[in-house]
Amino acid sequence: MSQDGLDPTPYAAFLMRRLFRPCGEGVEAAVETEWPTDGDVWAWADDNAKVLELLSHPALWRQFPGETAAMLRFVGGMCDGPFIFRRIGAPRLERAEGDDRRATWLHSMMHVGTDLPAGCVMLGIRFHDGRTARNLYLTGNYVAFRHRDRYVTLDVEEAITDTACTLEDGRLVASHAGDLWFEAAGGRLRLGRITYTYRVAASSMLVQAEAALDLDPEIEVADVTLTIGHDNLSHGENNVHYGRIGVLGPDGALRCHMAAEPGAVVLPAEGARYYAMGQEEMHGFALAIHSRPHAPERLRELRVVQNQPGRLHWVVAAYDFQGKHRGARLSVAEDKLLTAGGFHAEAAAYERLMREAAAAPPGAWPRDLSISYDYGVEINAFAKAYAVLAAGEAEAPPGLAAELRSLCDRYLDVYREQFVEGFWRGENTVFSRQLAFVILAAATMLRATGEERYRRDLATLVEVMLQFEQPLRDPLAGPESGFLMGLRSSRDLHVDCHSAALLALVHAAPWLPEAPIPEAIERGLNAFALVTGSIEWLGEARKVDTLGLLWTDDGGHPRISHAFWNFHVGLTLRLFRALRDSPDERLRAIHAYHAERLAVFEPLLLRQVALATREHADGLEIRSSWLSSETNSETQPWVVLGRTGHPWD
Structure with a gap:
């Protein structure tokens, strides 16, 4: 059970009964959607890692041990040298x-x-x-x-x-x-x-x-x-x-x-x-x-x-x-x-x-040899699963915990070499949402082991993330900032990237007391606003009233980014929960200062999720939006994790 009383079991059951399936000879994974999309059946490495993080809740791991083991094999099998490959698809x-x-x-x-x-x-x-x-x-x-x-x-x-x-x-x-x-x-x-x-x-x-x-x-x-x-x-x-x-x-x-x-x-x-x-x-x-x-x-x-x-x-x-x-x-x-x-x-x-x-x-099944967009979520899934096994909270074959730690360590090193070092050389390498989950992985490993190498990893990664903070023009009250998707290109603000960056900083702050993290979180929270935007849906413009960001782009044009899609909602709810439950009193004070605003934001987001939730005989489904016909392998785990958090956050 989560702290707000949400039982994740029926949501995980829906994923395992409707999306988890054979994907070629000897492979089982969660496919993107229950029904083929435009005739396609795809299984994404990063989405399976998002589902894995949910399944690594000890109670869910104990309930779905075979499925968890199969998905660990799939995500691990998508790793080769420095690469974490993107997806496979049913031959067509x-x-x-x-x-x-x-x-x-x-x-x-x-x-x-x-x-x-x-x-x-x-x-x-x-x-x-x-x-x-x-x-x-x-x-x-x-x-x-x-x-x-x-x-x-x-x-x-x-x-x-x-x-x-x-x-x-x-x-x-x-x-x-x-x-x-x-x-x-x-x-x-x-x-x-x-x-x-x-x-x-x-x-x-x-x-x-x-x-x-x-x-x-x-x-x-x-x-x-x-x-x-x-x-x-x-x-x-x-x-x-x-x-x-x-x-x-x-x-x-x-x-x-x-x-x-x-x-x-x-x-x-x-x-x-x-x-x-x-x-x-x-x-x-x-x-x-x-x-x-x-x-x-x-x-x-x-x-x-x-x-x-x-x-x-x-x-x-x-x-x-x-x-x-x-x-x-x-x-x-x-x-x-x-x-x-x-x-x-x-x-x-x-x-x-x-x-x-x-x-x-x-x-x-053909394999897309592009690397995973959310390269960090795989590392985070390995870290969460390792922490659960190392604490004796779930059972697994001998040697799996050591294998997961090895995978986590290898890809933390790869991320530093391929992404971070390139970033400091002035190259265009880092995507902020991806980086956020690498930070979560390092924080999880630091909590699980207490080893100094993970503290060094965390400090290095946070230093990069703070470069993505963009002061907003014309703040309504006090300093405001958004966390960009990309620093040297894709200089856009999106709710998912912004919320993921703040979530990562919340989990890093207790381990790095000297870093200027609380101030960045404060400015980032100030940026959230109730917004009215639009979405193109079936050829028609639909009005969207939800949480979002108001900002001005580099060309001086006013922009709105909103949380219509529920994966944005999941990351934002997870941020608010992590801030409220943080062991760092500085962050709990920030939450208390913004409590009245959050008391408006959170019910709105929860209502948005409720409108998209559908009950089935074999589980509960959270559709991708209140207008969507079904969920996908990213939305469902991220929204549930937004409601429950993770025991090893």
Whole structure:
């Protein structure tokens, strides 16, 4: 039971009976929604960690031991080196619209566009909100060669006369082809037939691109170059742009090129096992296009065009077939992988991951190799579960507690190395809501062990979080501030990020008495207000009256952020509870000072949850909002934790 009398059992039961299910061979996890969303069934690593934190309440762990163990295996299995991967999805590949020449295809976690007469295949990562984008256009190819004393370059797209497309057994094969002709002293000669083939499998996020040239046996040519091109890279829609290229050489060294002024450059890439175009964004959001050549010994260079400062426009990989050729078949291929969050410097790891993905069994659910948005919630779940086991409050197989502590320690170290150190170097790495849960993990481990290393972790993490505090203009009464989503980009205020940041600071404050945390919490609480905003719902604007933040953005425009979605409500209720129950008398005094305002805020938020709560024979469901038809794997655990807290907070 929680301190306010809420029994979490029926809410956990709903999750276990409606969302927890098999997700491919040997895997069980909580899927995002009970019913497929737009035909998709996804299981997110971070959402499963949120459910795990709820299930690590000792009473719930004892009630659902098998489910808890399975979800620990799933979240642990999504960890590899520095990566905590984002999600898996039930295999899916189908035509959404169009024909064999031009079509849109739906993959479990991608959308694919084929315009084969134009020689173009588009790849994009899919979401169920506004984040879906066109991440990559595979086009812009040429063939080059020597004929006698002339060097000739031919455009591939101009030669296309034939296309083909088949979808069979979960595998899409699309191609375009045409004969290549060139002018010579004796007239017009046929070089041969060029065919580009693209292969997409329902069971994988890898896409194979192959270029094959069948040379005419009637002529001899030399030093042939085939290409695999990437065009329109920084079209800007939905923040799609790339400004960085990394090339992993045969010596294992990563060489980087940062796009600068407009112009053309040539990057050496002899023998490169892997190369990638990346975006300088927060690690959890940074787009990247990863490429693994099948024949790296033939790769010579990357030819690059930059149309805008800091933006890549066209990148083509040039493969060489030196010497003389007649009537031969020359071919090159690459595996492509899209990610929407990751660590650009981990080139060797990505090359390995792509090799492993290519060998995945056909029945596996495809895995999105983007890193988790809420990278910190997995660390926090490991910490909470460890604390419960170390205290003897639940039973588990021998060695699990040590394994959980090892995972927690490893990813606290990774977070420091990949996120914090980069942040202090001026890089755009940290997302505040993610950071908040890393702070909660460090605080939990400090409480569970008393070890000084966790106090050092906590102090380092809090120092970063305090950089995200943004003073608000025109405060209504006393200093007000909001905690930004991102500091160097995404400089927006959102209730979830703001509440998560304050929640983390509340739990850190007792361990760091010298840090200026209470003052930041005071300013952050001052920022909450009753607001009237709007939400677009089924094509109609709906008025929203709830808790929120009033602020002015960097462009001087007034903005409103509100807590319509119940995951915002869960984090905010958890903040208010943590402040009220804090062992730090300074924080309890802040709660007492704001008691009258909170007495207005909390009933409003609880009423919002009540409007969204639905009773079932097998449990209680908290829908994503009062207008929504169902809950999801993030909303339900976060709202329940907002009502109950966690024994090891």
